Amino acid sequence: MRLNKAFTAAAATFLMIVGGCSQGGQEAVAKPTAPLVHPISGLEVVPLIVKSQGKVHKFSVEVAKTEEEQAKGLMFRTEMGPDEGMIFPEDPPRRPAFWMRNTVIPLDIIFIGTDHRILNIAANAVPYDETPLPAAGMASGVLELNGGRAAELGIKPGDKVEW
Secondary structure: OHHHHHHHHHHHHHHHHHHOOOOOOOOOOOOOOOOEEOOOOOOEEEEEEEEEOOEEEEEEEEEOOOHHHHHHOOOOOOOOOOOEEEEEEEEEEEOOEEOOOOOOOOEEEEEEEOOOEEEEEEEEEOOOOOOOEEOOOOEEEEEEEEOOHHHHHOOOOOOEEEO
């Protein structure tokens, strides 16, 4: 019994130290965190959600902001996690068309309208194919996920995308 109390007290002290709390009940001040950066691309990684049929699908996506970052996209990548992707913000909105030059893995290319709803999906885009895959209208962003992932999750045109 004495061992359990000693262990409990030691565990509580450890949690307060690790958690940044003091015994006086004061909460630790949150330290600002550096943005997450993808280890391969060096691009910032942000959370993105797709709301579809009452479900929320969460992703961690790399943000391709500059013209150079967007031109490279996911070229030469050999793998990507199931809940990872890349977002291409379009500012100002435009009617983009994407292709798969030097892209090794199949992708779902999801065009997002100015209302942040999915316009259309170029599903399972074929690796290395240079056929343009256009948006169905003005897009404020384009999301790339692993090929087949949108269908697997039931993501479809009209669904809401937030990043």
